[in-house]
Structures are given as C-alpha cells and as structure tokens.
Amino acid sequence: MMKEKKKKKLKKKMKTRTHYQRLEPLHFLKWTIELVVIWMIETAKFSGASQRPGAPTPPKLLEFVLTMGATTPKLEGELGCINELFEREVETLGVRRAKLRYWGKGIRLLFKIVKPLMARAVKWGVIADLFRRFIP
C-alpha cells in the first residue's frame, strides 16, 4: 500500500517536473516577438530619417524595413548608397520621382535581404521536420 502511494507520488512529481521543463512553442513565439520589438526600437533610434530634419526623406516605411534587414556591412553600404542617390535625385528629378526610384531600388535590395533568410528558413524547416518525424 505504501509502495503504491510512493509510486503514485513519484509519478505525479515526474509529471509536474516534465510539465515545467517542457518548452512550449508559445514561449519561443513570445521571446521572438519581444526580441523583434527591442530590435525595432533600437533600429528606429538610428534610422536615417531622423538625421535630416527639414529635408525630404525617403519613404519611411521602406527605409525602416531596409534598415532592419541590412545587417551585413555590404547591405548597409548599399542602403547608404541608395539614400545618397535619393538626396541627389531630389535635387535633379524632384521629390516624387526620387521617391519612386527609391522604391524601385529599395525593393531590389529587399529581395537581396529576404533571399538568404528564406533559404535559412527552408533549411531549418526541413531540419525541424526531420526531428519531429524521427525523434519521438
């Protein structure tokens, strides 16, 4: 009788322990959202738009997205060049056409940013799927 009770107690203990130790996907989602929010706030601080008071600025949303995505030196350099060309085109072509041209260049740069991210997502997706299938 005592043994059974002990066994039941141990089982209960184990259950609760595994329950607390298990990491739910929601935890990861929560952490990811928190990280993204912190990242967005930090990048917004250093966004180029805030450095040119009064002057016409590039499309803010696109610039913000590109600033967030340009994590490597090459992408940062390219984004800087696009911004520099925008400043020049505002004087020669006007604000409207300069903004349109900025969108064209920005979307092209966005593809460069997204392409490796997608490749990485597919790779990790395949690995996660393999784990889920073959490891119980």
Next chain:
Amino acid sequence: MDLSAIEQEVLLAAMALHPNAYGVSVADHIERRTGNQRSIAGIYTAIDRLEKKGYLKSRLGESTASRGGKRKLYVTITAPGELTLKQSLLAIASLRRGIRWQEAIA
C-alpha cells in the same frame, strides 16, 4: 578566371578611385568615363562576386547624414585581382590586334 564587363569596370574604377572607391563613386566614375549607367544593385552584385573570388577587399568607412547614417563600404583591389584584370585586358588587346576595321564590316 574570366571577368565580365561590369567586373572589369568595377575593378578599373576601384583602382582609379583608390582609396575612395565605394558604390556611388564607382557608378559615377563608370558613367563619366564610359557613358554606361550602372545601377547600384548591379555594382554591389559585382563587388560581392569579386570579393568571393578574392579580387576585391572591402572595409567599412564613415557614415554621413546624406547617407541616412549608413556607413560607406570602400573597396580595394587585391594582388590577384590586379593580375586577373591585366590578363583580361591583355586578352582583349590581343583580340583587337590585326583587325581590319573597314573590311570587317558587312
């Protein structure tokens, strides 16, 4: 190794503008000298390819307000890059030699 036309142009511009060769200055130099309007994306793709081949080296420079606080990516040609560029230009020069321009036109 073979070099494409844009790769040749970028390498030559990087040599000519040394040590101030970066995306916009390279594009401006190419346009001024050849009349070809190269896009920034095209130039950066060429820089990426050349860097992978070991013909160019890049370093981050200073940031300016006109660039939205983003730093410049300066490029410098390497010794293998210079050698390949010379070989590539010599190959073109040797192809040009002996052409009878007037007779060759249909």
